[in-house]
Amino acid sequence: MRERAQAVDPQLRQRRERLPPGHFHYYATCHPGLEEVVAAELAGRCIGAANIHPGKAGVSFTGDLVVGYRANMWLRSAIRVLQLLGETLLDARRPAGEEVYAAFRESAAWPRLLAPGQSFSVESRVWSCSNLSSSQLLSVRAKDALCDAIRDARGTKPLPPEPGRVADLPLYCTAYHDRLSIYRDMSGASLHRRGYRQAMHRASLNEAAAAGILHLAGWHQACRQEGAVLADPMCGSGTFLIEAALMATDVAPGSFRRWWPFTQWPDYDSDAWRQVVAAATAARHAPAAGVEVWGNDVHQGALGLALRDIQAAGMQRMVRLHHGECRDWALPRPPGLVVANPPWGQRLLGGERDESGSGFYGGSSGSEGAGDADLDWWNEPEGAAGERQRQQQPGRGGRREEAAAGAALAETWWDLSAFLKQQCAGASAFLLSGNPEATKGLRMKASQRMPLTIGGVDCRLLQYSVRGMDETAAGKEKKPAAEERAAR
Ligand SMILES: C[S@@+](CC[C@H](N)C(=O)[O-])C[C@H]1O[C@@H](n2cnc3c(N)ncnc32)[C@H](O)[C@@H]1O
Structure with a gap:
């Protein structure tokens, strides 16, 4: 059913076909009103993103893994950088929970994205869908699907994150007008947490x-x-x-941070990230x-x-x-x-x-x-x-x-x-x-x-x-x- 739905959605097909191998769709979230600023930052020479499109409270762009790393290092005005894993149309005629579960199981090779012993989390937003209104339902069914996929492959379920800590694989899902988008959150903690603050204070401006x-x-x-x-x-x-x-x-705003979720991921390119860090140091x-x-x-x-x-x-x-x-x-x-x-x-x-x-x-x-x-x-x-x-x-x-x-x-x-x-x-x-x-x-x-x-x-x-x-x-x-x- 889903395959048929995807096949007739030219927008989804176009988005997939446009990318060269090793390239991703990304979304940088931001405060509403700062989309053009984030777009300008993405287009700058420090990041060099392509296909930059300001949206609502964020900007979509494409690039290889290094572009994603640079975006995390250099975006001053964004909140987080999300990497798209999969996109699918939800069939409004089927029960929402089943649809979400099936979509999640099909959208990614989860055992390849989550190493043994690693934790994951799911955060969801739902709006303007025909048959789905609860972001909690989306998160719960997504977790079920991911746990089942890992258990089927390894015999054990993955771990939840330790309390108060960002998961090794933080996932972010949106369902908008029946389109389910599944992202890996590269930033984990919001990018406004630069790392130079000795104490967060509620009166400080973000x-x-x-x-x-x-x-x-x-x-x-x-x-x-x-x-x-x-x-x-x-x-x-x-x-x-x-x-x-x-x-x-x-000075790159990300240069104070000591931990990034993507450094835990199986496809982490440590040489590429080291070069991004070295380039940021040299730019000062x-x-x-x-x-x-x-x-x-x-x-x-x-x-x-x-x-x-x-x-x-x-x-x-x-x-x-x-x-x-x-x-x-x-x-x-x-x-x-x-x-x-x-x-x-x-x-x-x-x-x-x-x-x-x-x-x-x-x-x-x-x-x-x-x-x-x-x-x-x-x-x-x-x-x-x-x-x-x-x-x-x-x-x-x-x-x-x-x-x-x-x-x-x-x-x-x-x-x-x-x-x-x-x-x-x-x-x-x-x-x-x-x-x-x-x-x-x-x-x-x-x-x-x-x-x-x-x-x-x-x-x-x-x-x-x-x-x-x-x-x-x-x-x-x-x-x-x-x-x-x-x-x-
Ligand atoms: C909303 S806070 C500014 C927060 C700041 N941008 C930050 O990120 O921490 C407003 C500030 O105005 C200061 N303030 C209020 N009246 C003032 C005055 N007459 N002269 C100087 N500072 C004043 C307050 O002490 C407070 O720190």
Whole structure:
């Protein structure tokens, strides 16, 4: 039945026939809104992928095994790299569980893909299918099929992964409009887990999203020019700063990682991977003369985190940190670019969940990353700005608290506005926001609004051309009292 279904699906047949031997179809998943950025990264000389097609929350491409290795090493803005193992049309007239089971058994030579003693996992997404709506059913039947295939071949069933660890063979399946696609997940843990973070913190921006935003802001090109400066006046744990410094020195984002699932696979080409690692090491260079990234934050604890991670990434010579309210931050010269994600009343989650709704977003426990524990600077901020931050957290009480939180938020954006106008004349500013009310405090008109989904939140990356204003003029701009603004 399936063979017949496949035979009449010209799209599936075409996809199979197009590839030379030893080449694969891949899919790089990403935050919705960053597809074009990921496509540009894939087309770059570091990866050299072919047949690049941006989709929804990801980009498909083709290449040999080395292209897959390079994609894992060099993609800054993607979440994971999936290698297609098989694709089939589900027959809507048959029970869904049976169809999935049969499709899985036929789609790959499982005993050749899973060595004895190795573990596997299955993560699934289902949407818009005629006869299948449960991703759990898909995962369970896929596991049954794979276990049976291995048991028939070897007499023993394969192992589940150890708790908290990525499986040797993480599988990722999608069923979309009755088309079942089965992938091997080459990345295992999300690619945003670079390996330079000493501790994962929930207030930190996802590194892959940060890199994508920097690309949209043009830093990947600007950083090649002598004297280029990028500033983040609310840098928190320094994600933009570190990612910007890595870009300016061509440090591969994957070069910090010590473990990749594909190095456990029977078809692992260790020579090819060694060459990819060696090429990444050789690509590193000093930044162009005078290229620097500057960061500021009102919270000393955040800066402590930033410093540790900057050092772990080896970027301390490029990054300057400053402690204080952004409105008081005096820069030695105006930066060309300002990139920031100021508080806007809602925290972005780490970004390992399926936020696209398209199914391409794997949560993987991985084994990296510490908990929040004693680094909870977001929840215990200091001083007046700390009070503002406390108030800016959602769900903190009744209407009065909400009004106070709104006023505090407006004041934060007001301060940011003062910083931009006084210190950054002529700069392009790119600010991430998920709250149009909060951005009103800026009193500036965005020239572009780029939609992005991060942590399941619909955001905009707002672009501003900053016109200067001296301190006297800025001082004359009436800053409404917090209560006055709360009342609006
Ligand atoms: C959403 S977090 C930024 C997270 C950061 N991008 C990261 O990856 O860690 C917002 C930051 O703004 C800082 N902040 C809030 N008001 C500020 C002000 N007036 N001046 C400077 N920093 C401020 C907070 O301390 C917090 O670190």
